[in-house]
Amino acid sequence: MAGLPDLKFITFGGYDITGLVQGLNDAVTNETEEVDVAGDTILTSRYVGSAAAEVKITGFYDEDLSPAFEAAGAEAVLMYAPLGNGTGLSCECCSAKLLRYERLIEGKALHKAEIDFLGKSSTATGGAVIIDHALMLAPLAARGAAGNTDATDVEAPAQTTDGARLWVAVTALTLGGYTNLTVALRDSADGLSFAAVAGGSTTFTTAGGKMLYVPGTVRKYTSVSWAWTGTGTNPSATFVAALKRL
């Protein structure tokens, strides 16, 4: 069982908005249409093919985080972990469009905020997605020198040949002179020998969130690596990476 204390992080683009959240409600709604015809004795319905996902957040107004929501029609990757921040735990991910940002000033109370997002459905790559129920390969944490999570890989029941979606959110980034940060998906058939997955890397020069469709085969065991391009000193990045197998 989980509660608010287990909702360890929520990121919107490059913003970690965890500190303002007091409640979260996400909903997947499938549109249906009644399809009973002559001869039917029971009213039945069919999915009509359209679905919607909304994520509603309530909490405190935060002036430092407010810019994340102030831009009209803001869109960014939204990621949140309702059951804790750890490798292999679920991470809900979506490309979210900001629908409503309400700031409330009330008597005898702290300023509050209400934020509504709409999960965008995209069929451009990897099929339609509203809210991906992904698994964390790298929990939200600060990382410095290049490395990987091979030692704490996430095991799936089997490999997939239908590709996957890699979701990454970077909430803090110090390049230290390096050109960019590269986060890449790795896989293995035996959990011992890992290799980069073709088409499974993405780069960051600033904090932000990305969804990458990785086509083809993703083997049974997966992890991520991070590396710095160019030269510099003392780089650091706070990021989370999660994978949704298709």
Next chain:
Amino acid sequence: MAGPYGIDDAIVSYAGSSINAHITKTYPTVSQEVEIEEHTPLGATVAQSLFTGLTTYGEVPISGPYTETVDGILGAAARNKTTAALVITWGGTKTTTFSAVGVKNYNRIVAKGAVTAYEATFFTYFGCTVTEA
């Protein structure tokens, strides 16, 4: 007379497996309504209706604590728009079987001072038959 029955007698089975452990807040309600149309002939002093022949089974809501397990059953069904059989055992051997239900709504709620919860609503899918046994 068999019964009366309480929640200790009830079993809710979805896709062939009991989901009792996941239903702790909103227990299922099966609403059965026969559609009628008013046809009151001239001269009548009492309004009259005729059955139209269609029976409506209302959406069946359930809710309980959110877990990875329930997400894998009901969340996946909502996201993938799949259907499965829903069997409600009221008590003893009395059952209501929906041959095919879909998940119309699936909500997850994180709130201060509360266990993270899920809510799901079943609807009768195209071709569904309802059997009372």
